[in-house]
Amino acid sequence: MRLISTFCLMLALMLAGTAHAHIGEKVYLIFEIPDVDLGDIDLFDADISDWEDVVGDASLTPADFFADPTVGDGAQYNPADMEYRLWLGWNETNNRLYLAAERIDDVYINEYSGGAPASVWQYDSVEFMVDGDHSGGQYNYNNDETMTDEEKALNQNRQAQKWNAIFDAPDGRILGYPGRASWLNSTPLSDGGGGSVGGGPTTSILEIYVTPYDDIVFSDQEASVATDLEAGNIIGFQIAMPDFDTAPREYRGYHTLSGQAATFRYAERFVDGRLVGTDATAVEDMSWARIKASFSE
Ligand SMILES: [Ca+2]
Ligand SMILES: [Ca+2]
Ligand SMILES: [Ca+2]
Ligand SMILES: [Ca+2]
Structure with missing residues (x-):
């Protein structure tokens, strides 16, 4: 009996130790897309059926998201307003994280004219934040008045990155x-495709990949350090689904995975994602997640 309680205590400490960098009670499993399967996914065909075939059921649905009541109209989940499915994956060989989205929206707002993809947050789009080494901490607007503009630029998204992605862009x-x-901000470190069809509602598709970085020196790629994605690693990540139905920047709704405010600034407010390799059995990983979940409840 005593042995069992010691074991439980050790397990609790171990789990607390791995979870402390982020808020949240759940570890999301991100499965590897092996090299052989990557070839069956076309990121540029505005078609999600390859994800259904290769990865399977959607990794995330609105049930995983928190509809922030404080942003804009604070619209709660209503499939007639915004419906979505998301797929996640990673690949060890090319060290990329993949995200695919299918979204159905009653009013599609997109006035993006190209040339500044990080500015697409103000239109119907997807936000994908990644903290590859799960360090947490402030990663954006971490400036003070004594810093030069160069030093401020160096700090932006240096140890975690916030990606913005839009379904259609005139410059591709x-x-x-x-x-x-x-x-x-270019291939081969990040890229992807998208598209949308129909009006009222519009069905939009997004298929992208990014390369997470633990340390970006924007002026010196050689001195920058990409996250080494490995099976078993825990990464921090956050996804937000903003909905605009009247005009750019006029939020109808804002659904986020972590439910925390200001994740554009603080990486410790992301959720945990465990990279699952192709040789690990899903059953083992599911039990691990359940054990962890039972300790947090
Ligand atoms: Ca596709
Ligand atoms: Ca809508
Ligand atoms: Ca980091
Ligand atoms: Ca919309």
Whole structure:
């Protein structure tokens, strides 16, 4: 009996230790898309059926999200207003994180004219934040008045990144992070495609990948450190689904995975994602998540 309680205590401490960097009671599993399957996914066909075939059921649905009542109209989940499914994946060989989205929206607001993909947050779009080494901490607007503009630019999204992605862009570049590393804002480190069909409602598709960085020196790619994505690693991430139905910047709703405010600034407010390798059995990982969930409740 005593042995069992010691074991439970150790397990609790261990789990508390791995979870402390982020708020949240759940570990989301992110499954690897093996090299052989990546070839079956076309990111540029505005069609989500390849994700259904290769990855399976959606990784995330509105049931996983918190509809923030304090943003704009604070619209709660209503499939007639905004319905969505999201798929996540990663690949060890190319060190990328993948995200795909299918979204049905009664009014599609997109006045993006191209050239500044990090500015698409003000239109119907997807926000994907990643803290590759799960460090937490402030990653944006971490400036003070004594800093030069150069130092401020260096700080923006340096140890975690917030990506903005839009479903349609006139110049074909649908995603960007709001930092000055142009090499990160381009292929082969980030790219993807999208598209939308219909009006009232509009069905929109997004298929993107990003490369997470633990340390970005925007002026020096060689000195920058990409996250080494490995099976078993815990990353921090956050996804937000903003909905605009009247005009740009006029939020109808804002659904977020972590439910925390100001995740554009604080990475410790992200959720935890565990990278599951192709050789790990899903059953083992599911039990691990359940054990952890039972300790947090
Ligand atoms: Ca596709
Ligand atoms: Ca809507
Ligand atoms: Ca970090
Ligand atoms: Ca909308």
